[in-house]
Amino acid sequence: MQLSSQLPEAEPLLRLQGGDRYAHNWSAVSRRARRICPVCCWCQRAAAVETHHAMYWDEKGAIAGREIPGVHVFPVCEECHTVLHRDHWFSPDDHLARRNTPHAIDRLRAGWGQQAKKRIA
Numbered sequence: 001m002q003l004s005s006q007l008p009e010a011e012p013l014l015r016l017q018g019g020d021r022y023a024h025n026w027s028a029v030s031r032r033a034r035r036i037c038p039v040c041c042w043c044q045r046a047a048a049v050e051t052h053h054a055m056y057w058d059e060k061g062a063i064a065g066r067e068i069p070g071v072h073v074f075p076v077c078e079e080c081h082t083v084l085h086r087d088h089w090f091s092p093d094d095h096l097a098r099r100n101t102p103h104a105i106d107r108l109r110a111g112w113g114q115q116a117k118k119r120i121a
Ligand SMILES: [Zn+2]
Pocket: 040, 041, 042, 043, 044, 045, 046, 076, 077, 078, 079, 080, 081
């Protein structure tokens, strides 16, 4: 089932414009994610210089302001960030419903887990 078909009708929160995908705390969340995992969660080689939203919406609504690194957002290198938005993305009909494919989200979470293991070891 497509995520967009699960969205409630006429829910104002889901009609937000692009800027509302980011809350006031985004730069702090992004920095904290890269402090925890300084290596790209996608290629697991390059330094993570950006933090990628694998989704902007979940079953509780918009994610902005309550992002959890390793669940919703992932440190990535610049090159992989481009690939993740270009090749591993679906539901372009509603910008808040847009998210990475399930396969891509699984790979990002696995990458996060691999890097976390290295940091603990
Ligand atoms: Zn990368």
